[in-house]
Amino acid sequence: MKRRFSIRSFYAIRLGVGILTVGCLLLANFMPQRSIQLFPSKRITIDAYADNLSGGNSVARWLDKSTHTFQCDFMAGADFRYCGASIKFFDFEPAETVVSRSENYDYQWMHTVDLSTYDALVLELDYQGQASGLRLFIRNAFSQPSNTNEHNAQKFIYQNLAKRELSNPITIPLSDLKVADWWVDQYRIERKDASVAVDSVFELGIDFSGQPPLGKHTISVKRIEAVGEWVSDASLYIFIIALWLASLAFEGGYRIFLLYVANRRFRHSLLELKDENSHLRLTARTDALTRIYNRAGLETLFNKLFPAKGHAEFTLVVIDLDHFKKVNDNYGHAAGDQALQVVSKTISQQLRSGDIFGRWGGEEFLLLTMATGVALVQLMHRLNIAVEATDVNLTAGDVLNVTMSMGATAARKGETLNQTFARADAALYNAKAAGRNTWRKK
Numbered sequence: 001m002k003r004r005f006s007i008r009s010f011y012a013i014r015l016g017v018g019i020l021t022v023g024c025l026l027l028a029n030f031m032p033q034r035s036i037q038l039f040p041s042k043r044i045t046i047d048a049y050a051d052n053l054s055g056g057n058s059v060a061r062w063l064d065k066s067t068h069t070f071q072c073d074f075m076a077g078a079d080f081r082y083c084g085a086s087i088k089f090f091d092f093e094p095a096e097t098v099v100s101r102s103e104n105y106d107y108q109w110m111h112t113v114d115l116s117t118y119d120a121l122v123l124e125l126d127y128q129g130q131a132s133g134l135r136l137f138i139r140n141a142f143s144q145p146s147n148t149n150e151h152n153a154q155k156f157i158y159q160n161l162a163k164r165e166l167s168n169p170i171t172i173p174l175s176d177l178k179v180a181d182w183w184v185d186q187y188r189i190e191r192k193d194a195s196v197a198v199d200s201v202f203e204l205g206i207d208f209s210g211q212p213p214l215g216k217h218t219i220s221v222k223r224i225e226a227v228g229e230w231v232s233d234a235s236l237y238i239f240i241i242a243l244w245l246a247s248l249a250f251e252g253g254y255r256i257f258l259l260y261v262a263n264r265r266f267r268h269s270l271l272e273l274k275d276e277n278s279h280l281r282l283t284a285r286t287d288a289l290t291r292i293y294n295r296a297g298l299e300t301l302f303n304k305l306f307p308a309k310g311h312a313e314f315t316l317v318v319i320d321l322d323h324f325k326k327v328n329d330n331y332g333h334a335a336g337d338q339a340l341q342v343v344s345k346t347i348s349q350q351l352r353s354g355d356i357f358g359r360w361g362g363e364e365f366l367l368l369t370m371a372t373g374v375a376l377v378q379l380m381h382r383l384n385i386a387v388e389a390t391d392v393n394l395t396a397g398d399v400l401n402v403t404m405s406m407g408a409t410a411a412r413k414g415e416t417l418n419q420t421f422a423r424a425d426a427a428l429y430n431a432k433a434a435g436r437n438t439w440r441k442k
């Protein structure tokens, strides 16, 4: 299996993730802020209003609509003096954007803006007058069954702006905004609903904090913008941590996978070695021509049985093909080989599973059998008859029959292989002397 990753690849991945981390941090620092211009805009109306709408004497009027400059003329009369400008959002472009509420003004709010993904509001205002400061206010749609459509019942959020701040653009973090106490009191808002929300803003306004001094005050609303980061610090850090965790998890997982593969390969080669080993052991003990035990194989087994533990427990039989030289001389060596193969197969077929049969060398075989007495006699006869009756069909087309002579002897207690073998060999000699194709026992 081809390895796609090496340890060096992991270092490369770590370096890549490191570079990506630094890149993200730099990008987050140098990336321009995300912003939305709320004012001026074509899809808004800005209207100036004052307490003369509710029975007071203060009036609001536009001095210059093109610069959104209006004047509040506070006059005594109302219990609570007010005057300001209100910006409302639309999803279409209204015919007129700069209006006065006293002129046939429609209160319905048309469209909401979600500012919750921003961090701050930036305001540019101009103020001429004797008040200590102005107030930015926001109304966010607040749906309670009882007050769904009532304009004043919508969540009122504000921040006071000191007069001295107004000479420059002011940045008001959204987290600095407050929910007005009067709104909470008046509408008996539960504490869980009394927190700042800017997800459905439908009105932004500039008016006065507290009770402003009587007289004329001039306000120009130049610009209102919401600004924020493209990616919050929290998201950025979560992303970086997730990136590292993912790369480390990948690395860990892949290392485990590599270990698993290496382990499997190791186990596989171990099995192969085992197979090879047993194959070698088998070949070392097997005769290449006849596929029965060879001399080494027989000796290994005989070493466990000799010196003989008991008396006449088993019989050792030496088998020798008769006049085999003639077979070779008359039919050729290859025919002799074929005869050896056929004879060893024929003998094997006559044996029991406990019998040990192998080629001792040349045309000589050894058989160690548990058969003794009558069983041995029967076996010996059977073997002589079977071999004699088996045709050796030579490749050249000739059919050959071979015979064999056998010498058998029972192993005596304490005897070595050589001692038993010598007696069996003497018995074989007797069989040969008796005319061959027979067996003798000693």
Ligand SMILES: Nc1nc2c(ncn2[C@@H]2O[C@H](COP(=O)(O)OP(=O)(O)OP(=O)(O)O)[C@@H](O)[C@H]2O)c(=O)[nH]1
Pocket: 320, 321, 322, 323, 324, 325, 326, 328, 332, 333, 334, 335, 336, 337, 340, 361, 362, 363, 432, 436
């Ligand atoms: N084809 C072949 N011949 C073999 C092999 N091993 C031994 N021989 C031959 O077997 C013959 C054995 O001959 P001898 O020992 O003289 O005995 P024999 O001709 O079988 O006669 P007796 O044993 O007296 O019956 C020799 O010609 C060997 O060359 C072998 O692996 N293949």
